[in-house]
Amino acid sequence: SQKIEQNSEALNIQEGKTATLTCNYTNYSPAYLQWYRQDPGRGPVFLLLIRENEKEKRKERLKVTFDTTLKQSLFHITASQPADSATYLCALEKGYSSASKIIFGSGTRLSIRP
């Protein structure tokens, strides 16, 4: 079965630096790979989606890469701010229908110190 690993449980970096989070998967290549942000006691919020035929996607200070050979996605936050502190979840989706299931990684807790 598909296994997802996010590089570290927690990441602590200085404000202004680039935060890089890693997501590795072990089995089939997903049709889509998504990144979500989750704040304590809240539901996840969608950030970015990248398709299997795309290598990179950007949105403002966020950048996601997708390497199907390495079975890895990297999530970057440039010019990080304390407000970026949250848990970031990587999620994989296998199929293309509305009922396709999404499998979530365990998340990386990111802390940005002023």
Add this chain to the structure above:
Amino acid sequence: GAVVSQHPSWVICKSGTSVKIECRSLDFQATTMFWYRQFPKQSLMLMATSNEGSKATYEQGVEKDKFLINHASLTLSTLTVTSAHPEDSSFYICSARYLRATGFGNQPQHFGDGTRLSIL
């Protein structure tokens, strides 16, 4: 856009009580809704997939008689935890998605803010 409302946000009740949680898509029609369970510092575990007008599809190990799901309309799905016990205490989150009308590609899931269920 794409707002999902989940209610209630917090429930505390006695063991043996049944608890109903509602999940509504406020500004779009959701062909599919998903119900997740999350333990502290752990990821979301999919419990079941709810399709409008048909029976829910439960994940392995999830008791369908314990967790009743109803998806009566394109904007509402409910999860009822029947005869809840302390081990059912958890954070329950729903999500909804819709198919893009044109073009290709799938849509992300839009999540509610979760329901914290505490069974005494």
